[in-house]
Amino acid sequence: xxxxxxxxxxxxxxxxxxxxxxxxxxxxxxxxxxxxxxxxxxxxxxxxxxxxxxxxxxxxxxxxxxxxxxxxxxxxxxxxxxxxxxxxxxxxxxxxxxxxxxxxxxxxxxxxxxxxxxxxxxxxxxxxxxxxxxxxxxxxxxxxxxxxxxxxxxxxxxxxxxxxxxxxxxxxxxxxxxxxxxxxxxxxxxxxxxxxxxxxxxxxxxxxxxxxxxxxxxxxxxxxxxxxxxxxxxxxxxxxxxxxxxxxxxxxxxxxxxxxxxxxxxxxxxxxxxxxxxxxxxxxxxxxxxxxxxxxxxxxxxxxxxxxxxxxxxxxxxxxxxxxxxxxxxxxxxxxx
Numbered sequence: 001x002x003x004x005x006x007x008x009x010x011x012x013x014x015x016x017x018x019x020x021x022x023x024x025x026x027x028x029x030x031x032x033x034x035x036x037x038x039x040x041x042x043x044x045x046x047x048x049x050x051x052x053x054x055x056x057x058x059x060x061x062x063x064x065x066x067x068x069x070x071x072x073x074x075x076x077x078x079x080x081x082x083x084x085x086x087x088x089x090x091x092x093x094x095x096x097x098x099x100x101x102x103x104x105x106x107x108x109x110x111x112x113x114x115x116x117x118x119x120x121x122x123x124x125x126x127x128x129x130x131x132x133x134x135x136x137x138x139x140x141x142x143x144x145x146x147x148x149x150x151x152x153x154x155x156x157x158x159x160x161x162x163x164x165x166x167x168x169x170x171x172x173x174x175x176x177x178x179x180x181x182x183x184x185x186x187x188x189x190x191x192x193x194x195x196x197x198x199x200x201x202x203x204x205x206x207x208x209x210x211x212x213x214x215x216x217x218x219x220x221x222x223x224x225x226x227x228x229x230x231x232x233x234x235x236x237x238x239x240x241x242x243x244x245x246x247x248x249x250x251x252x253x254x255x256x257x258x259x260x261x262x263x264x265x266x267x268x269x270x271x272x273x274x275x276x277x278x279x280x281x282x283x284x285x286x287x288x289x290x291x292x293x294x295x296x297x298x299x300x301x302x303x304x305x306x307x308x309x310x311x312x313x314x315x316x317x318x319x320x321x322x323x324x325x326x327x328x329x330x331x332x333x334x335x336x337x
């Protein structure tokens with residue numbers, strides 16, 4: 001673990017770590033946390049750490065796995081606890097810096113513009129990697145100084161793209177991207193898992209209302225033969241015409257027309273013999289999961305939606321331990337493609 005200044009200089013490298021935690025999230029800002037027992041010169045340097053000026057950088061077995069601005073620091077007599085958020089957190093503190101209207105554009109192009117515009121006046125360091133077209137087209141309009149850029153990006157993610165941060169890299173992925181990075185089965189999870197359905201995510205008919213002045217409106221879906229009728233109305237003022245509102249409604253329907261199924265490994269350590277590489281567990285990618293340990297059996301490719309890794313430093317009497325929690329999910333989008 002290291003604390004890096006905005007100009008790239010190393011402020012401090014923790015000498016005694018008692019706990020480290022880092023997460024990865026799909027379509028959301030992830031977090032990092034470190035608890036340090038400072039001593040000597042380290043204490044003086046840690047005392048100079050400031051929110052948003054400095055970054056928390058985390059390594060796992062010397063591999064760079066997490067990076068982001070420090071947003072909260074708690075100093076006590078025995079320890080210093082540092083909380084950070086990934087590079088996407090900056091977009092929640094930014095607004096559009098120019099007005100822009102897109103006509104019949106792939107949503108991936110629009111997402112890339114939102115990110116580029118958000119960082120344009122002051123870039124703390126980021127790169128963007130696009131892993132394909134969204135396959136969903138439409139019009140969007142954004143106005144200078146109106147709305148938070150992070151909110152605009154999350155709204156776009158509701159309609160056909162995914163995004164996540166890995167270090168200083170922001171990945172933009174099609175919602176249907178299901179490249180597998182490994183396999184998990186019951187033998188890889190000796191402490192068990194939980195298979196859950198989230199009925200609140202079921203929507204069989206979407207009504208998307210766009211710009212109020214234009215009267216843009218898109219409706220997709222209806223009564224489901226198995227689940228019945230579940231309707232949702234959402235306002236998306238950045239959508240300027242009905243054709244784009246319809247595409248947004250259709251994209252939302254693809255992801256919500258089946259009850260989402262989640263597989264959670266709980267707070268357990270994935271077996272070291274499992275055919276996965278923890279740093280490669282990237283939200284938006286997938287794992288092939290086979291489990292018959294619960295009454296709800298699962299055997300399919302599921303999208304990674306979250307990762308949480310916690311490691312304790314241990315003490316003289318007991319060694320440190322690592323816990324790896326993986327969350328994967330299937331929704332209507334995964335079932336259709």
